Every structure is written in C-alpha cells, then in structure tokens.
Amino acid sequence: MAEKVQNDCLLCIPLVGQSMEEMLSQMELARIHGADCVELRIDHVRNFNPRVDLDTLLKARTMPAIVTYRPKWEGGAYEGDEGKRLDVLRLAMELGADYIDVELQVASDFIKSISNKKRENSKIIVSNHNYQFTPSLEDLGLLVARIQSTGADIVKIATTATDITDVARIFRVLAYCQVPILALVMSERGLISRLLCPKFGGYLTFGSLEAGKESAPGQATLADMLNIYKIRGLGRDTKVFGLIGNPVSHSKGPTLHNRAFGEIGFDAIYVPFLVDDIKEFLKVYSSPDFAGFSVTIPHKEAALECCDEVDPIARSIGAVNTIVRRQSDGKLIGYNTDSVGAISAIEDALKGKHNYGDWTHSSPLAGKLFLIVGAGGAGKALAFGAKQKGARVVIANRNYERAKALAIQVEGEAIPLDKLDHFRPETGMILANTTSMGMHPNVSQTPISKEALSSYAVVFDAVYTPKWTRLLQDAEATGALVVCGLEMFIRQAMGQFELFTGCKAPEKLMREIVLKYT
Known part of the structure; x- marks a missing residue:
C-alpha cells in the first residue's frame, strides 16, 4: 500500500562527490532511493570545469536540482575568486537550473545583476548559515525579512543548536513565515529540525545519501527519513513522541514505535531528543503537538519532578520512564513501565511453567x-x-x-x-x-x-x-x-505505546522488530 502523503515538503539530497563520476553516480542513487530533488554541491568537485561539467550535470538530472557553489567563508569548500564563483551561478541559471543558492552576504548585488536574465522556471534561494548558535526569535524574524528584501524566491536559514531547545525557535519561524522557507538546525541536537520540518510547513528538508556523505552536521540518511521516520506522511496534525536521553543515537525506539504507529494507522512520529536539561526541554516543548515521551538515562529521576501527576508505582520507584501529555488540559502524567514489563514477564513465565x-x-x-x-x-x-x-x-x-x-x-x-x-x-x-x-x-x-x-x-x-x-x-x-531482558524491553515498550496511543500495542510486530535488531 502506498504511503499517504500529507505535506508538500521536498526531500533534497546534497551531492558531495569529488569527481564528476561520483556526482553522476550519486545523482542516480538519489533518484533510485526516492529523493525529490538534489543539491549539486559543485564546490566539492575537484578540477571543476564550469562550462562543461555544469552542463553535463544539469542535462543528466532526472529531478529538480539546486546549484550551490558554497564559499569557504560560508562553510563551503570553494576558495577561489569571488567574481568567478558568481559567474558560475549565473551560468547555472542560463543552463536551466531549477534553483540557484546564493549567500545573503552577496545576494542583493547578485539578484540585481540577473534581473533581466532570470529564467521563469529558475528560483533563487538566498541562504544564511550560522555555525555558532541559533539567534533569538526576534533576530530570526529580522533575518527572514532581510533575506526576503533581497528579492529571494525562497528563504533559507541554517543555524546551530547548542541545546535542543534552540530548535523550537526555528519551528515557530517555519510555522508562521508567509513566504517559502527552509529553516534547519545543524548538529545532533538539531536533528529533529530536519525530521519535523514537513510538519511545520518547511519548503524543503535535507537528508544525506548515506552515512558519511553529509553536507552539514546532523543530517539523517535518506533511507532513515523515508523508511523509519516516514516524513512524507507528516501533517500539521501529526503528534510528536520521542526518546528523551543523552545519548540517544543508539536507540531503536524510532524504528519500533514508528512501525507500530503505522501498523495501527496512528498519525504520529517518534524521534530522538538529545536533551541536556529535561526540565527546560519540557518547558519549551509544551505545545499539544509534543504529546508524549520515553525517558532514559540520565533523566529518569529528574523526570519525576517535572510531571504534574505521577502514577503511584512510578512515585514509589522514584523514576519515570514514560510521560504523556493529557490532551484535555496539557498536564504531564508520569509512569514507569519498566516495573510492569519485568514483573509481568516473570509472572507469565511462572504461570506457564506451573500451569x-x-x-x-x-x-x-x-x-x-x-x-x-x-x-x-x-x-x-x-x-x-x-x-x-x-x-x-x-x-x-x-x-x-x-x-x-x-x-x-x-x-x-x-x-x-x-x-x-x-x-x-x-x-x-x-x-x-x-x-x-x-x-x-x-x-x-x-x-x-x-x-x-x-x-x-x-x-x-x-x-x-x-x-x-x-x-x-x-x-x-x-x-x-x-x-531474558528482551522480555522486559519489549513489554515496557508495549506499555509505553499503549499509554501514548490509547490502543492495544501490535505485539507480534513489535517482537519481530526487537528480535531483528538485537
């Protein structure tokens, strides 16, 4: 059955090959694996011959392409003459590129220089990258206005997360911006910006072709975005769940819960939240969109004090591994499914043996x-x-x-x-x-x-x-x-799933997934 599509967000794969052969091969792989468009990072190509190579790449494309010639001063690999770099971008437009990415610092003059030459089907992305931090919401608003004033067709902002709460400001910019915008947050703490971008109305999000082929820190792979997170199915009403912990990159929770959500037709996504301060995280992500959380090391004990109400067993244990936001009043309710998971496994084993x-x-x-x-x-x-x-x-x-x-x-x-x-x-x-x-x-x-x-x-x-x-x-x-401990893991996950959804967990599927990845 085809996956239901609930958003118009494009999934773009940056191509970072160092030779033309690599670039063409990567372009074909992006098509095969389901990308919507590619970004031609020509600043990575060695001995690049603009007139020949750019023409070759654009003629070979089987999907829309963004041409990006990123200078080193904006985080790219190009170190040559600035005039020649901008000439290449003008050439890309003349050759029919679908999108041209130009940096805010030079955008106004560049756009003026092509005012009479711009092709009807070519769009100009004006981008700004901040590799140190994520500005305040007010400053982000001013930045969007500044980019828009250059004559940009599409606004692009890429910031860096020093804390996962930084990403919430980007979500607000995405949700309320009145122009086409792609806004992303780099680093592992910013990963959720790429995964949830379609839910909040982003024009485009980036994923890497494979691990090790990232063009920026914190990109998920194309396969994971499509197969684990199923981002094409995200809509404005999609509920967000996830694992609060540090570290979280090792967790199979996203695979387990997202597959289970799909099995019962529940409109939700489960993502990793790399959290340093759980109290601040829950304070910032307080909207009904963020409907529930699994909690792991080192936050289980601190989570108990962040909840408005706590299940008696969790209160006795002094630790919470599951938080659910009650939809009627937004209050956070804490539970501990570890206890039920382990005890029920031991009970069932005893019942089975002794009849x-x-x-x-x-x-x-x-x-x-x-x-x-x-x-x-x-x-x-x-x-x-x-x-x-x-x-x-x-x-x-x-x-x-x-x-x-x-x-x-x-x-x-x-x-x-x-x-x-x-x-x-x-x-x-x-x-x-x-x-x-x-x-x-x-x-x-x-x-x-x-x-x-x-x-x-x-x-x-x-x-x-x-x-x-x-x-x-x-x-x-x-x-x-x-x-074995897998019984506890499976059962505590099933308990979390039922608290999240109010539906019976698809036990057979969840067992198959856990056994496959352990």
Whole structure:
C-alpha cells in the first residue's frame, strides 16, 4: 500500500562527490532511493570545469536540482575568486537550473545583476548559515525579512543548536513565515529540525545519501527519513513522541514505535531528543503537538519532578520512564513501565511453567522470596513491582548502604553482594539481575556462581546484549526457568505505546522488530 502523503515538503539530497563520476553516480542513487530533488554541491568537485561539467550535470538530472557553489567563508569548500564563483551561478541559471543558492552576504548585488536574465522556471534561494548558535526569535524574524528584501524566491536559514531547545525557535519561524522557507538546525541536537520540518510547513528538508556523505552536521540518511521516520506522511496534525536521553543515537525506539504507529494507522512520529536539561526541554516543548515521551538515562529521576501527576508505582520507584501529555488540559502524567514489563514477564513465565491457571486475584510471586541484584533504577523498579505483588524482597548490591536504603523502602532485607553465593535460606527463590554484569563486551561476567543458582526456581536478567547472558546459561543448566531482558524491553515498550496511543500495542510486530535488531 502506498504511503499517504500529507505535506508538500521536498526531500533534497546534497551531492558531495569529488569527481564528476561520483556526482553522476550519486545523482542516480538519489533518484533510485526516492529523493525529490538534489543539491549539486559543485564546490566539492575537484578540477571543476564550469562550462562543461555544469552542463553535463544539469542535462543528466532526472529531478529538480539546486546549484550551490558554497564559499569557504560560508562553510563551503570553494576558495577561489569571488567574481568567478558568481559567474558560475549565473551560468547555472542560463543552463536551466531549477534553483540557484546564493549567500545573503552577496545576494542583493547578485539578484540585481540577473534581473533581466532570470529564467521563469529558475528560483533563487538566498541562504544564511550560522555555525555558532541559533539567534533569538526576534533576530530570526529580522533575518527572514532581510533575506526576503533581497528579492529571494525562497528563504533559507541554517543555524546551530547548542541545546535542543534552540530548535523550537526555528519551528515557530517555519510555522508562521508567509513566504517559502527552509529553516534547519545543524548538529545532533538539531536533528529533529530536519525530521519535523514537513510538519511545520518547511519548503524543503535535507537528508544525506548515506552515512558519511553529509553536507552539514546532523543530517539523517535518506533511507532513515523515508523508511523509519516516514516524513512524507507528516501533517500539521501529526503528534510528536520521542526518546528523551543523552545519548540517544543508539536507540531503536524510532524504528519500533514508528512501525507500530503505522501498523495501527496512528498519525504520529517518534524521534530522538538529545536533551541536556529535561526540565527546560519540557518547558519549551509544551505545545499539544509534543504529546508524549520515553525517558532514559540520565533523566529518569529528574523526570519525576517535572510531571504534574505521577502514577503511584512510578512515585514509589522514584523514576519515570514514560510521560504523556493529557490532551484535555496539557498536564504531564508520569509512569514507569519498566516495573510492569519485568514483573509481568516473570509472572507469565511462572504461570506457564506451573500451569497455575487464573491469577486474577493474586500473583504467582505472592509469598515468594524475590532477590534483586542491584539498587539502581531498574533494581528499584523490580523491587517495588515485586513488593506490590506480595513477594518478600531481598536486595543485594555492591554498595551495601544503597541496598539497605532500598530494602527499607520496600520493607525487605539487604545483603552485601559478596555474600550472594552463600545466601540460600530456602529453595524455589526468584533471582533478578538488574546490574550491567554480563553485558557486552564483558560477557563472561555473572553476579552469582553456577552452584548457588540451584536454590532458584526462576532467574531473570535485565541485560539483553547478549540475549543469553552467562547468568541465564548457567541458570538454565541448573534447571531454573530463565527470563531474558528482551522480555522486559519489549513489554515496557508495549506499555509505553499503549499509554501514548490509547490502543492495544501490535505485539507480534513489535517482537519481530526487537528480535531483528538485537
């Protein structure tokens, strides 16, 4: 089924080949992979012969082309005579280029020089690049007016994000500008400007042909923009969700949630938010457009204090991994799906093994001794979740004082981590590792000896890289029921999805995606 198109924003691919052969090859790849237009960055071509090479490129194009001959003083690669550079741009127009990009600093004189020669189908983009910061909203407005006054057909502004909140000012410029405009923010913190540009009415957005072929910092690849973010389907009413964290570039959340949104026909996009200060981020992105967030390291605890209301379990844990903006009043509601994700996985494993039947009124964890290794965020999530289900909780941690503090909160007990091998008060216990022990590349590590695992009926490991940790392998060899960390990851993501959408998560699809990328 063809993807629904909800915007007129063009997807442009800058071609940065250093030879004519590379440029022509890249142009063909851009066509094959679905670009709407290309930017011919001829300042990157070595030994460029304007009269011959420009004619070749323009005749070979199979889609609209922007001709850009960017000087070094505006962030480009051209270092030659300025008069000759502008002559090449005039030549490009004479040869029928669809767009000519000229810098604001020289735009007025350039446009006057072509006033009687401009072709009807050629448009002039007047651009300004700021590689240091993003100006204030007032200054951006003045900049747009200044560019417009040169006689530009299209306004282009590219700024740099020192913080992700800078991008919000660009979104406002896009949304309220009355002339064709492309406004983007460079750097990883500015990535969302490129992804959400179509939603806010941008004329054009840029993506790279492939990783390593970027013409500016923070460009996503063409494949990702089309296949993961599906930017052609963005409209004014599209809801924005995303992952708040630092770092976030490694996350598979966009792949997971965007595919799931598409599966149920939910008009939304999920993007990475590289956030330094979550309180300031939520304050700036306070419009209903930004409808919900996943929260990861290092912001889970700070997120709790940013919410207007917090689910009791999340409040007990002291950490929020999901925030939903209530549409009726705009208030932020905080949840923690880590707890439900892990506990439900362990419960279902127990039900399946022992055929307990209907546990509507109680949990298979009730009365069980539930030993948790680790007292960090995940440890807290499991501790409070297990306590809520009626388990007797024991905390083992390298820092014994942290273990005791958490044990007091859940009315349990604490033991030092080095005593774990000798802690065998009964058989049939449940063990949950929430530390990073055993995570790639330290795959030989385990928090407990294989011999000591004979006292446990169920062993859960929050680590899922690798999927089958040494702890789980040892536990399985002793006959214990094992639950891998992927179950927690899948279930917490499903919980987030249902909070975001109010719809049942497409479990089969989400499992397939997670298993594919792990």
